[in-house]
Amino acid sequence: MKKWRKGMALLAIAAMIVQLLPVNVKAENLDTDLSEKTGYLPAGLMEVTLTEEDVADAISLEDQEYRAKTYSASGTDYSSSYYYNQLSYEKRTLYNSMQYECEQYLDTQEDAVVDGSSYARTDYIECTGMSTDDLWEVVWIFTLSNPQYYFVRGTSAFKGYQGSKQYVALAIYPDYQKGYVRAKYTAQFNAKVNNWINEINAESSDYFKIKKAHDIVCANIVYDNDSSNQEKHQSSGTAVLTGNSVCAGYAQLFSLLCNAAGISAICVTSPYHEWNEVKLDNNWYVVDCTWDDSDSDNSWYYNYFCKSDATINEGYHEVESCLSAYRPACNSDYIGKVSSYNGISFYREVDGNIRSYDEKGKLITNKFVFDGSYTYYMQADGTPMKDRLTYHPDGEHIIYLDTEGHEVFNNFQYCPSVGYTCYFDSQGYIYKDQITFVGDKVFYLNANGKMENSGWFRFANGRDFGYANTDGILKCDGFSYDPWGRIVFYHWNGMVARGLITDGVYYYNMDATDGHYLGSFQ
Structure with missing residues (x-):
């Protein structure tokens, strides 16, 4: 349970009301003590003297090169690949080896290595020829991108030489050094995280999934104000397992939950603070769960939720130089005014929906x-109609509003509400019982507007047949076979020929009902 500040009960009650009716204020208007919630503590590259025994089990450059052909770190469930995808081949190769090492400690009861440091460590990985700056960049990006490795001390590694060769190893917290102990923690970690992910995936949209992840983080972590504890809070471990952490733990957990739900999120750091950026509707936004969390139980704010860089520019969110070239810019607030066009103003409001207001408000x-870009239909409550096949105002034609509320034009569109793909013309009208062409490809939209894509079918005229592949492309390649192995002729428009046809030399007699070949003559 979160602790109430002395003499702050009334303010805490007010905070709970704010949770239900979040306000949209700039960061500089918040409590002045938020600057105290900056517990990010990078340890950097710790220089060590290595012996031959230390690197006896090291992963050589040759091993890494071989492994690079069969192993890639870009597809793990709980991590972000955003930074990874921008790295050079050399840096990705080292990153892959770090991931391979961490997977062993996550999936097995192998003890981490102990050699006199206050940390345990992974096996060493050779990184000969890599500059200190580049090495630090890989360590930094790897530990920020992989919150599932809760046992790894974030933004920290051992670096040393043995002879002419350079090596690096990731630091592991001593509490997780023993394999059998770590296995118990891993089971607890996974149980909590998977329950939270189920809650997130139950939400109806990406916006509400992100909001749920934010709320789970704020509800389940208490900020640890004891500076002597900062060291142990530089991963997602204590955030999940004990419910106490600093900004690093908040950010790591938020990133883990979003990425596990299929939403791209990254961790970002300044010299003293760690927070997140999340991708929503193809744009990136700042999220800082640490600064949105209150000191009261079951109470938090949305003042740092889906904001722009400009909105949170108060001095503690200045991105460190080694990340500035990689991380995406956050150019606007998600909630607030979106656009204006012909006297109409469009606002995205706290429920995630866009509403429009005329010149009189x-x-x-x-x-x-x-x-100016999209057409919407605003319903009786002012929200856009979404994922709906509906009649145009002319009462005759059917149109489609997609999952964002945008009317679809000149495009094939999968419509979740009906479970199939349709085509909409330049006026937004659905094609029904129409053959259409895209380049040299032929498609057929049946009498219900469904794109045929399930093999042998009958056209809406009740007489002609055709064959549609799973991608909707019709067979139209002349003589071929029907699903029963009989010879048929597919016309240029996808219809199976019936009756008598000729190529100028021979006449071919095709069955008048289903078009199968009966014989030929000159």
Whole structure:
């Protein structure tokens, strides 16, 4: 349970109200003591003297090169590959080896190595020829991108030479050095995390999944104000297992939950602080769960939720130089004014929906509106109709509003509400019982507007047949076979020939019902 500050009960109650009705204020208007919640503590590269015994089990450059052909770190479930995908081949190769090492400690009861340091460590990995700056960059990016390795001390590694060869090993917290102990912690860690992921995946949209991840982090972590404890809180470990952490733990857990739910999120650092950026609707936004968390039980804010770089520019979110070239810019707040067009203003509000207002500030309802890029239909409550096949105002044609509320034009579109793909023309009208062409490919939209994509089918005229591949492309390549192995002829428009046809030399008699070949003559 979170501790109440002395004499702050009324303010805590107010905070719970704010949770239900979040306010959109700039970061500089928040409590001045937020600057105290900056417990990120990079340890850097710790120089060590290595013996031949220390590197006896090291992963050589040759081993890494061989492994690079069969192993890639870019596809793990709980990590972010955003930074990884921007690294050079040499840096990715080292990153892959770090991931391979950490997977062994996550999946087995192998003891981590102890050699006199206050930390345990992984086996050493050769990195001969890599500069200190580049090595530090890989360590930094790897530990920020992989919160599932809760036992690894974030932004920290051992570095040393044995002869002319350079080596690096990741630091592991001593509490997780013994394999059988770590296995128990891993089971506890996974149980908690998987329950939270199930809660997140139950949400209806990416926005609400991100919001749920934010709320879970804020609800389940208490910020540890004891500076003597900062060292142990530089991973997701204590955030999940004890519910106490600093900004590093908050950020690591948020990144883990979002990426596990299929939403791209990264950790970002300044010299003293760690927070997140998350991708939503193809744009990136700042999220700082640490500074949104209050000191009261079951109470938090949204003042640092899906914000722009400019909104949180108060001096503690200045991105460190080694990350600035990699991390994406956050150019706007997600909640707030989106655009204006022809006197209509569009706002995204706290429920994640866009609403539009006329020049007098009146909410627009039961009407089509255009924001300069997309057409919406605003319903009786002012929210856009989404994922709906519906009638155009002419009462005749059917249109589709996608999952973002945008009317679809000139495109094939999968419609989740009906479970199939349709095509909509330049006016947004659905194609029904129409053959259409994209380049040299032929498609057929049946009488319900569904793109045929399930093999042998009958056209809506009730007479002609065709064959559609799973991608919707019709067979139209002349003589071939039907699903029963009989010879048929597929016309240029995808229809199977029936009756008598000729190539100018021979006449071919095709069955008048289903088009199978009966014979030929000159």
